[in-house]
Amino acid sequence: MNSYIIKKLNILHKRYNYLSKKLSEHKTYSNHVYLRKLSTEYSKLSNIIRPFIKWKKLELNLLNNKILLKEKDKEIYQMVLEDIKDIKIKQKKIEKILYKLLSPQKKEEDNRNCFLEIKAGSGGNEAAIFVKNISRMYIRYAESKKWKVEIIHIHYNENSNGFKEIILKIMGTRVYGTLKFESGGHRVQRIPETESQGRIHTSTCVIAVMPELLKTEIPKINNQDLKIDTFRSSGAGGQHVNTTDSAIRITHIPTGIVVECQDERSQHKNKAKALAVLATRIYTLEIAKKNKDNANKKKILLGSGDRSDRNRTYNFIQKRVTDHRINLTLYKLNEIMNGNLDILIKPIVNKYNTDKL
Incomplete structure (x- = not known):
């Protein structure tokens, strides 16, 4: 995935976490207008952030598997290669979803x-x-x-x-x-x-x-x-x-x-x-x-x-x-x-x- 898009998604992820924290605070519920505004934004962001969280977990697994490729055992090496291939396929599917969600709305x-x-x-x-x-x-x-x-x-x-x-x-x-x-x-x-x-x-x-x-x-x-x-x-x-x-x-x-x-x-x-x-x-x-x-x-x-x-x-x-x-x-x-x-x-x-x- 494009590095700029990953950077943008990480910024949105921080915003998502901030909203989650704000919505858990008792004082937020005393202001109905403010609550509605935060809830709407949180709902929209959750559609993007949830698949992004899955993508990040797969990315971490991918990095760990690449470290395992240094193992000399041929059997382990082949298993890791298969696992990497499977992870990349799953990531591609999530990336398609993310691109669609991030795409500009049709005028x-x-x-x-x-x-x-x-x-x-x-x-x-x-x-x-x-x-x-x-x-x-x-x-x-x-x-x-x-x-x-x-x-x-x-x-x-x-x-x-x-x-x-x-x-x-x-x-x-x-x-x-x-x-x-x-x-x-x-x-x-x-x-x-x-x-x-x-x-x-x-x-x-x-x-x-x-x-x-x-x-x-x-x-x-x-x-x-x-x-x-x-x-x-x-x-x-x-x-x-x-x-x-x-x-x-x-x-x-x-x-x-x-x-x-x-x-x-x-x-x-x-x-x-x-x-x-x-x-x-x-x-x-x-x-x-x-x-x-x-x-x-x-x-x-x-x-x-x-x-x-x-x-x-x-x-x-x-x-x-x-x-x-x-x-x-x-x-x-x-x-x-x-x-x-x-x-x-x-x-x-x-x-x-x-x-x-």
Whole structure:
């Protein structure tokens, strides 16, 4: 078990013993408010300390057995080895319980739906194609989780079969809690189809994952602070594309945030969707400002889009994906691009939870 966690548990153990002593004193029972407070804390700590006491007894047995390993008798030596193996197995079981008890409580917002926004960074046409590839990856991942995906907005790239920007709304169980660490810079290294000399190009996109807001959290937006433009939808679509001014662009003047929506045929529906995304962006911006000194949160949801700004690299030549935050490298690019994202997401979530411990 991690030495820091053992140190933390020993501190909690001292507190537990102190509370036990206080609860045995007669004068504690004369103050009902104080008694209730101590009893509640003692009850919570007992769930952690009881298995820790068992772990410490096993640790002492382990140390005694290691001393016995110095015995020259082969029969005793083998018996001690078996005993050590048994002790370690029991300790591992207790450690799993302790880690679970010490793990940070899951936040309410982790259970919410989310908006997933992907924007092309540096790299021109290749960056736009990468945005399309990445969005397909997330849609396939959502399908594997039985989540529902709704396309809020796509800004098509005129010079390639790609997207300059796409916004998805993903709905299901623990969507935001699962995807929140996807925010940041992602880059791709590959040889473009148009590259005649076989040179490797590096392109980027930036991702922001934002939880859907509760009604009580939606910030009040003054209509005077909004600039609303209508325009004709563009890009791949059906017979209604380019026939009416149904697409909406909303600019929030105080923050400079711009949201477009053209997925719906109805201008009113596009406006409603755009306002929902705008409110979420404004709220997320406010939360980011409040949390700018918190080391466990990203200071900026959307990265710069530069090649140096990266959470993850997708190398098509080596069929490799590397998450630079936890130094994880997997040679399973095809699986990942087809939606098998759990092999990347679970390690980063586990690392976060361990750091929080």
